[in-house]
Amino acid sequence: MKIAVFSCKPYDKRTLSNHAHDTHLTMTFFESRLSMETIGLVQGFDAVSCFVNDDVNAEVVRCLKKQGVQVIALRCAGFNNVDLDAAKAEGIEVFHVPDYSPTSVAEHAVALIMTLNRKTHRAYHRVKEGNFALEGLMGFNLEGKTVGCIGTGRIGAAFCRIMKGFGCHVYCFDLHPDPALIDLGCEYVILDDLYEKSDIISLHCPLNEFTHHLVNKHTLDKMKDGVMIINTSRGALVHAQEAIDALYSGKIGYLGLDVYEQENAIFFEDMSSHIIQDSVFQLMLTFPNVVVTGHQGYFTIEALNHIAATTVDNLLHHDAETSQTRRLA
Incomplete structure (x- = not known):
């Protein structure tokens, strides 16, 4: 099987090559993203592997079918960038990586909380310049604070467990409450209550028509003044x-x-x-109380290896019953 791997960085190539070694998979790596502008690169390939920012819309899917592509293997959990209906209509199977070390993203969300709270990014630069003054670096204790978690899938659940470890009171919202989190002492509430009572709100939900711009002027008006907002999920959850x-x-x-x-x-x-x-992005970066990282929440060695292993497994067994739980279309 010949696979065109798009949005491929050196670390992707290393991990995918390691896990595809001694298989019948032949991978060709492209740094370009898959889109209508790059669709010509897929000629002669049986499958494509894509990442979060590849644009696999209906037109791209139809062109993939014409080129003989049978499988789209996503190297991520989210699939909002793929037209699943078009893929189903064209008979192209779509797989994703539903679980790639959820603690990596959850821990990064906590890293953002700690950085914003204790201002370690600002303190680092001060000390490098010989400035040891503490004025302007005041934080607060996490213990006893109320944390709202929107979305309690694998990542959200891992985040809730960490925040309970800090001694926080954790409010959750999800259409499918997790009994294990309830046993841990987390409380499921309606969104309005979560907005009203939370000191920190962290987003761990997928992007869809219901969650698009979930954080907007209307919902922000319901929140506490000075609330902390954390988003490690999908950018369009927040109206910038x-x-x-x-x-x-x-x-x-x-x-x-x-x-x-x-x-x-x-x-x-x-x-x-x-x-x-x-x-808009440039203006956001000027605020001293804003920290932005470049979609690195998933970026741990454990997660990369798991993504590579699952992607290779999906490609090797795309017709097997054992892959049915990962099949999206």
Whole structure:
């Protein structure tokens, strides 16, 4: 089987090559993202492997079918960038990686909380310059604070367990409550109660028509003044401009993002010598109480190896009954 691997960085190539060794898979690696502009690269391949910012819309899916592609193997859990209905209509199987060390993303969410709270990013630069003054670095104890977790799948559940370890009171919202979290002492509430009572709100839900711009002016008005918002899920869960308005007013006291709605134009690339053509994003970076990372929440050696192993397994067994739980279309 010949596979075209898109959005491939050196670390992807290393892990995928290691796990595909001694198999019948032949992988060709492209740093380019899959889109209509790059669809010509798939000629002669049986399958494609894509990542979070590849654009696998209906037109791309139809072109894949014409090129003879049988399988789309995503190297991520989310699949909002793939037109599943089109894939089903064309008879193309779509697989994802539903569980790739959920603790990696959960721990990164906690890292954003700790950085924003204790201002370690600012303290690091001060000390490097010989400035040991503490003024402006005041934080707060996490113990006793109320943390709201929206979405309690594998990642959200891992996040809740960590925050309970800090001694926080944890409110949860999910359409399918997790009995294990209830036994741990987490409390499932309606969204309005979570908004009203939480000091920190962390997003761990998928992006769909119901969660698009979940954090917006209307929902922010229901939250505490100075609330901390953390998003390590999908960028479009947060309405960026309305979040900026809330930063100006003080409604948002801290904002930690590992994802951004328009990230596909900038993330995963070295943009240090370019002018970023996104005034909203550039403005957001000017706030001292905002920390943005470049979609690195998943980026641990354990997660990368698991992604590679699952992707290879999906490709090897895409017709097998054992892969049915991972099949999306």
